[in-house]
Amino acid sequence: MSRSIPPHRPLAVPGVHGYTGSKTVHAGEPIGIHISSDRPYQLSVCRLGADADSRRDDTVVADLGASPARVQSIHPGSYVHVERGLPAQLPLSGLTLECWVMPWRSTGERQALITQYDAPAHCGFGLFIEADGALALYLGDGGPQSDVGLHVGQGLATRRWQHVAATWDGRSAALWIDGACAGHWPRSGPVCPGAAPLRLGAAGQAHGVDALADVDLALPVIYERALSAAEIAARAAQRALRLPVDPAVRACWPLREGRGDGLADTSGHQRAGRIVNHGTWMVRGPAFDEAVDDAQDAFDPHGQRQGLRLASDDLYDCRWTATHTLTLPADARPGLHVARLRFDWEGQEAVYDITFLVKRPAGARPAPLLVLCAMSSWLAYAATPFARNQVEDPVWPRRSTGLPNSHPQAPAFCSYTYHQAGQPSYFTGLRMPWPNASPAALYDPVGSGFSQWTRLERRLHAWLEREGYEFDLLADLDVHADPDLLASYRTVAVNGHSEYWSTPVVDGFDALLRRGGQALVLSGNTMYLRVSFDDDMRVMEQRKNDERGADPAEAGMRPPAGPFGEEFHSQDWARGGQLRAVGRSAASIIGLETAGWGFADAEDFGVYHVAEPDHPLFNRPYPLGLERGQTFGHAPGGGLPRAIGHEWDLSAATLRRMTRHTPPGATLPEPPSGLSVVAQGIRRVPGALDTYLDWFSRATDSLEGLSAEMIYWERPQGGRVFHAGAVGAAWVVGRDPVFDGLLRNVLHHFGCDPR
Incomplete structure (x- = not known):
């Protein structure tokens, strides 16, 4: 089961989309099919046949009949949820919210940085980036939202680290950017946190988490007092390398974990956090210096890669309920299969295929030949998971930039495209649709008939079967999970x-x-390129990075990449690329x-x-x-x-x-x-x-x-x-x-x- 998340802004993607609970399954074992559809459909499970260029030779192994429409929402956007917030009704004597931030966008929706704020009823405090890029502070009594509680300061720059802080001493409030005052106004109390969760990178609305941020964060801290101008300037000069030593600290997250979804709180107040929707560790922190970067030291406790990247379109597990479960017969023929959906699209019949691999029964005698399916590569190219349905077989554009999206806010990144706000993309989820793996999908050059992934690889499978060779099929994902599988061949x-x-x-x-x-x-x-997987085999990581000193003229010849210094994987702290x-x-x-x-x-x-x-x-x-x-x-x-x-x-x-x-x-x-x-x-x-x-x-x-x-x-x-x-x-x-x-x-x- 997917780990549940707190209430989160839902996004309903129009059309028909789906995935299987696992990419490979042994004959004789069950497989779950997870579908979201805004229209009725017919579902069958087919073994792909000998003709790679059509569906005419595919064999139906199970007819699951008609199913009604059932839309399952997605919940994109990463942030940090802190279960133990500041006491809801206890008035604060003072407040400082401090962090380092690198915004990836300056326009669009409001972005939350540090909040205990659920609009419209439980609004305590919040440090925000407004829709026009301005830094803002909200101070309330923990009750209904009030316009007088919001104070807006100066704008933030994008794509560079800045130290930001907001202070309140009981009489006045101020905003600070890089140690300089960016806004000052009178504000008397009371200020109460309110009955809302404490969050980093998000705030709350009636429907759940909202105001999701596209930012890199480092060393967020909450103090129950107002730091002075001199103290804020000193904190800015430290480049997030020193933890605060102050009895007024109520929460402090150094963000030095480098992996996993847990965040430690060093304040002693037990405000540990949990990352929702993954986020990205091992990014360049405020103190990163290319001149002294040690490329051999992946885990860097001194702050070179101290920070956490959040993206409003992060999504690596749809968390959809299985709409169908099929147990494949123990004597099912191994091979590439699809869950095939047929439905009406703009007055014509459309087909949506969900590809998966059926392996020999567990424990069966191995064949003389093993053929590996390159599913790690299929995943790397899995752009536009929620692509708009179409009647014609898809022609996948150059370098997997994807098909037209079904919803402008639906995630559309892969190893060859960036996040919507421009963050480099290092991860791919396995519990997501991957329409590029459809056996109908083609690739550039246009008009050549060339393909990769499923359509390309099944040509060898069909030829081996036709020629009478006995062979087994495994995905490279299977071998990653158990490298000893190769010992049988x-x-x-x-x-x-x-x-x-x-x-x-x-x-x-x-x-x-x-x-x-x-x-x-x-x-x-x-x-060519290294990938890694999390312990549950739910997320694949790869890191392409611009080389230090590389010829700028060659930049267009390389796939989209992150900046130098982000080449280390967060899943194993080893170098990628x-x-x-x-x-x-x-x-x-x-x-x-x-x-x-x-x-x-x-x-x-x-x-x-x-x-x-x-x-x-x-x-x-x-x-x-x-x-x-x-x-x-x-x-x-x-x-x-x-x-x-x-x-x-x-x-x-x-x-x-x-x-x-x-x-x-x-x-x-x-x-x-x-x-x-x-x-x-x-x-x-x-x-x-x-x-x-x-x-x-x-x-x-x-x-x-x-x-x-x-x-x-x-x-x-x-x-x-x-x-x-x-x-x-x-x-x-x-x-x-x-x-x-x-x-x-x-x-x-x-x-x-x-x-």
Whole structure:
């Protein structure tokens, strides 16, 4: 069950949306389906069939019939709830509200910073940022809201840290910004906190929490006295590095936890807080200094990363009730499935698919081959979870910026888009809709028919079934939860766009190879960025950050990122970003490293050119009759689909040739022994959005269109790897007889033959 939250501003998203309670399930086990719909619908559960481009071969495994409309609201917005507020009816003798704040927006709705305030009936005190960006203080008697209780001062700047304070000494009140008075007026008592919860980053309305803030907060403090001007100036000068030592402190939250949803109160008054809707730890605090940042020290008790980021659109768990529960038969065929909803949309029938994976029954004998689904990557691209429904199959825009939103205030961020107020996005929730994982979803370039995620990966599944291979399916999420699962297999296939890997999955995969295992990699941009998960496997974290000293001209070539200094994950305090930067280079494990991407148009995709026609993989047991320079990895006649495009990987030896400058203190890797490049992927069409990367992930020039390498590697440290080096490799499976023949040879070489 999802942990409940206090009453919170509800948001009803129009249309039909849903998710399953888990992304994978064993045959014979139940799975919950969580749906919000403002119209009736028909629901069935289908196993995806052999045709990746249509629904005609999908098999209905359960018909759950008609269901009435049932809208389940979402409750976006993170804040801190403090159960033990100041005594409701006890008049205060004085008051200071103090914190460091970095607002991410200066307009829009009012934002609350520190409040004990429930409008309209229980209004005690509150430090706010008004809709025009001005700092404001409310002082009341704990009863009904009164206009005379609100006092507005000067405006705050956005996207920089400022020390703010509000004081009241029984006769007058004042506001302070960076140690200077920003407003002063007479105000006599009484001031009572009132029967409202104490909150950071929110206030209350009749419907629950509101006035949600888009801010970074550091060291909020409540004193039951008015600090003097000199004391406030001194506090501002300390940059949140010193806790207050004052008997008048009634609550103080240092915000140094760095992880979890609990906040300690150091005042001694037991006002511990709880973060609702996650928030973001490990952000640059007021004292952050790039010049002294220690990139090796993730947990920093001295204040470099002291603070908490709140966002009014934070949401990682819809907390919807399961509208349907289905127990899959114990003999259900494993494979990708969907909960399929059919409903009327603007006078036509629309389809909404919720993708999940059915695995073999728990404890079943493992198959000779394991195929991994790259669900971490599916999650990273899960933009616009509450996308507006449409009749036509979706075409997902470039870089997962998403489809049109069903509601302007519904969350629409992912690993490639920012929060609505501009905060970098580091988290993705697993208990959320992910329409990008629909088997109907396409990707850019427009008109190419290219896809990633479900639609791309199922091509290999369908081909293996058609050819008679016995194989198991697991998600990388399953392996993260239990890396020992890989110990039951000797051959593992990595499929599709397998970009995001957690450290346990990387280490488990490397251990498999060290034991003499084998990897069949039909992916590009493989094993590139690190992710982590919370203990309940409900939230995935990734951290892309701008590099210190990076060329500004290259900024547009990198995905949206946070500022330098926020590269450490809050879930494990370890560095995020590229796996290569944390000692898990893909080239050292699977032989190739990410080397670029291109999104120009349908003609952007290239093909393989044979480099070693005599290599056993081209000849045994099925001779392919290839000659040096002959092309493959394309539809008959050279048309689409073609394998080399979107994103691709190259060997360390080739990346050394493409590296024009080695940064101070860095070294280039030595090419590994035993690695053979059996084919080269060439793209001849220069695209406006092409980027070629060197070993240090800096922009460079291509080597006459060389974009991907297909390798066979017998690793000195153990294990064998076949790596196709391109996202589009899985796209041509079943469409190119030469590639299919090569795949049969590779599987035979790895001891996997059809039944």
